[in-house]
Amino acid sequence: MPGRHSGTAHFRPDIEGLRAVAVLMVLAFHAGLPFAPGGFAGVDVFFVISGFLITGLLVREVERSGRVSLLTFYARRAKRLLPAASLVLVVTGILTWLFIPRVRWAEIGGDLVASAAYLINWRLADRSVDYLAEDSVASPVQHYWSLAVEEQxxxxxxLLIVFGAWLVHRHRLRTRPVLGALLLLVVVGSLGWSVVATASQPETAYFVTTTRLWELGVGGLVAITSAHWQRLAPGTATGLAWAGLAAxxxxxxxxxxxxxxxxxxxLLPTLGTAAVIAGGFAGRDRGPVRLLGAAPMRDIGATSYSLYLWHWPLLVVAAAAWGDLSLWQGVAIAAFSYLPARLTYALVENxxxxxxxxxxxxxxxxxxxxACTVLGVGAGVTLVRGMESSIEQTEAAPGAEALLDGGENPMDAPAPGRDADDPSAVDEDATPATATATDDSDPDLADTGPDVSRIDLTPxxxxxxxxxxxxxxxxxxxxGCSGKVGATEVIHCVSGDPEGELVVAVVGDSKIGQWGDVLEQVATDEGWQLxxxxxxxxxxxxxxIDDDGSCLRWGQDVHDRLLGDEQPDVVIVSGVKHGSGDGSGQERRDRLAAGYADYWSDLGQVGVPVIVLSDTPSPGEHPVYECVSEHRDDVSVCAFDRSDGSGTRALQAAAAQVPTATFLTMNDWICPLEDCPPVIGDVLVxxxxxxxxNTYAVSLLEPLRARLVPAVEAAVGASGASSP
Known part of the structure; x- marks a missing residue:
């Protein structure tokens, strides 16, 4: 009954107010309020509340009837959660179609489908360790990960409660001690795994269900031990609730x-929430119970679910339409989200x-x-199909040469600007990335860059x-020749000429990986084992360079292999700037360079030289391809300031420290102007x-060959001459 706080009452106004605290924490964090850097913990507050309420509901049913009606339980959850959630998914799909660049539709569409199926947390966990998804900005339904955890x-x-009820009936045990013991096992196991996974796999630990179950379980334990909290003295209960709010x-x-x-x-917000709930049993109308049970708090708490659903898509769509939001814009949008939330609560949810x-x-x-789930899935599929339709239209356009699965491999095709019948012939109108690309007879190709006078920015x-x-x-x-983020296992692939006498090792992160097809082609042509x-x-x-040490372990293993049975004749490396720990950017860069030099020097001592390929220029935070997709008629607006690339300085510094290291750059071909062109020779860079x-890397095959092959031959020759 509303207003009562005894253990027999199922409605707790103070818990409704606690929901308000949770959602306000989240909104303050997402709006960017500087005094709420830990507002994301509001999700953990929700978890404890849900664990408390659901466990209490199930335990009372077991005590009343000796069983749990799964049909009734799941029906209750379906009508409570799915209509509002699906409505927001559909509207988010519409807003995405109207305001978010098409290049993101397929990813967001997949997120909508995963959200409707309540699996989005696992999708986000997988994406968090996918380095190829580094441009994935916040999804407008990213916040559904917490709903997915709760649904799971x-x-x-x-099912756990049903198992406990079976044990109680079979062995004539007391209900609450048995259920409490089962929940305690889950809490201890999940908490232990949460600590381990957070330390070793922080990217995935945030999203996965196994690291969060203990928080819901803590709420469940409070529900099972409710009789104990009801017997607390009012003063003690009030103090416990105040301590929880302080936490x-x-x-x-x-x-x-x-x-x-x-x-x-x-543990801080989880145990704090548990303390507020536990203290509320006997706290009656004192301090925190009265505060949380006040009408404004109850009102916000009642709409907290819809408010949580609405605020994040509105923030993300607004940022896509207007650019980075200011603090006050974020606050205004978060506040405005109360309006659709209230309407959803009044017209749909309730x-x-x-x-x-x-x-x-x-x-x-x-x-x-x-039916609601189908609507959410349909919204996602519609977005995916919308992007596919856009791709089909651009493919059908005259001259379009999109690289599609099953399409022509650019390695087998003449480079842009070449005659298919005479690959050595140069089209005078071609752009610099390809105009001199196949002129093997040009002795100056390795020393000169592109002809910048012939760049066309109107592809x-x-x-x-x-x-x-x-x-x-x-x-x-x-x-599968590149390890994933967080992996320590060394993946070793061999290509090029399997019978080649010169063994070349290619080592590093995705910055050397981006040259993979080109290096393999050079190796095949030159007779190298790669x-x-x-x-x-x-x-x-x-x-x-990282917090969990996986890169160090991987790198040390590669180092040992290259100095052992897998020793090559020469190593080609590159890398982006990474760094963690204290110190300025220059100090971290110096540590990175010193680490490079340590490994390269070890190779030099056994007669293995290193060819160092520079990092590529950085476009900044906004993806070039996304900009180009929205400005096809004027791609010049997507140009960006030229740079050497974030990792180049450390690579150069290390090469200068190691006599057997040779530094090469292709950046004059990648960014030939002061403002780096996003498209060169009709090729997206x-x-x-x-x-x-990969298409642009392939177009640079011959310029790279002209610089790399002489460098490798000179380095190997010098190493052979200096060997005893």
Whole structure:
């Protein structure tokens, strides 16, 4: 009954107010308020509340009837959660279609489908360790990950309770101690795994269900032990609730995005929430209970679910339409989201939840829930199909040469600007990336860059199509020849000429990987054996560059292999700037360079020289291909300031320290002007981040060959001459 706080009452106004605290924490964080750096912990508050309420509901049913009606339980969840969630998914799909660049439609469409199926947390966990998804900005439905965790909890938890009820009935045990013991096992196991996973796999630990179950379980334990909390003295209960609120305040103010999460740090908001709930049993109308149960807090708490659903898509879509939001824009949008949230609560959420037919016929509620899920999936599929349709239209356009799965391999085709019948003939109108690309007879090719006077910034077509840029990758990724983020296992692939006498090792992160097809072609033509040792996100350095140590372990293993049975004749390396720990940017760069030099010097001592290929220029935060997809008629607006690339300085510094290292750059071909052109010779230059498309890398085959082959021959020759 509303207003009562005894253990027999099912409605707790203070818990409704606690929901308000949770959603306000999240909104403050997402709006960018500087005093709420730990507002993301509001999600953890929701988890504890859900665990408390659902466990209490199930335990009371077991005590009342000795069983759990799974049909009734799932029907209740379906009518409570799915209508509002699906409405927001559909509207988000519409807003995406209207305001977000097409290049993101397929990814967001997939997110909508995963959200409708309540699997988005696992999709986000997988994306978080996919280095090829580095340009994936925040999805407008990213916040559904927490709903997915709860839905998965709702599937598993009743089954656990059913198992406990069976144990109670079979062995004539007491209900709450048995259920409490089962929940305690889950809490301890999940908390332990959360601490371990947060330390070793922080990218995935944030999203996966296994690291979060303990938070819901803590709420469940409070529900199971409710009799104990009801017997507390009112003063003690009030003090406990105040302590819990203080813990939540600390969570908001002292935590931040740099906090390893969830792990043991999540104990603060989790136990704080549990304390507020436990204290509310006997706290009656004192202090925190009265505060949380006040009408404004109850009102926000009642709409907290819809408010949580609406605020994030509105923020993301606004940022896509207007650019980076200011603090006050973020606050205004977060506040505005109360309006659609209130309408959703009044017109959708509450009417469906309280409809008599839903209570009388649980099957009807399940059908409605299934229909809502289909709507959400349909919104996602529509977006994906919309992007596919856009791709089909650009492919049908005259002169379009999009690189598609099953299409022509650019390695087998003449470079842009070449005559297919006479590859040595140069089209005088071709752009610099290809105009001199196949002139092997030009002795100055290795020393000169492109002819910048012939760059055309008004391409007739763009290849690969910007909508497919993220798929335009070297073949080594499809072959599984590059390790993923967080992996320590060394993946070793061999290509080129398998009978070649010269053994060349290619080592590093995705910055050397982007040249994979080109290096393999050079190796095949020159008769080299090519051995690939690449791992996304890991430069090959003895310096500490990440928090979990996986790169160090991977790099040391590669180092030992190259000095052991897999010793090559020469090594080709590159890398982007990585760094962690204290110190200025220059100090971290110096450590990175020193780590490079350590490994390269070890190779030099056994007669293995190193060819160092520079990092590629960085376009900044905004993806080039996304800009080009929206400005096909004037790609010049997507140009950016020329740079050497974030990793180049450390590579150059290390090469200067090691006599057996030779530094090469292709940046004059990648960015031949002061403002780097996004499209050269009708070829899109960039895909993710500062990585060049495979099509553009292939177009630089001959310029790279002209610089690389003499450098390798000179380095190997010098190494042989100096060997005893």
């Amino acid at each position: 909890f709702y599937i598993v938890w009743p 939540l305040l600390l969570s908001v103010t002292i935590l931040g995005t740099g906090t390893a999460w969830p792990g043991y740090a999540a 009417p469906i939840r309280s409809a008599p037919v839903m209570s009388r016929l649980p099957f009807v509620a399940l059908v409605v829930g299934a 007739e077509s763009i290849s690969p199509d910007p909508l497919l840029a993220t798929k335009d990758l070297p073949d080594l990724y499809a072959r 051995h690939l040792y690449t791992r996304s996100g890991c430069t090959w350095t003895a310096a500490s 960039y895909r993710q981040g500062s990585h060049i498309t």
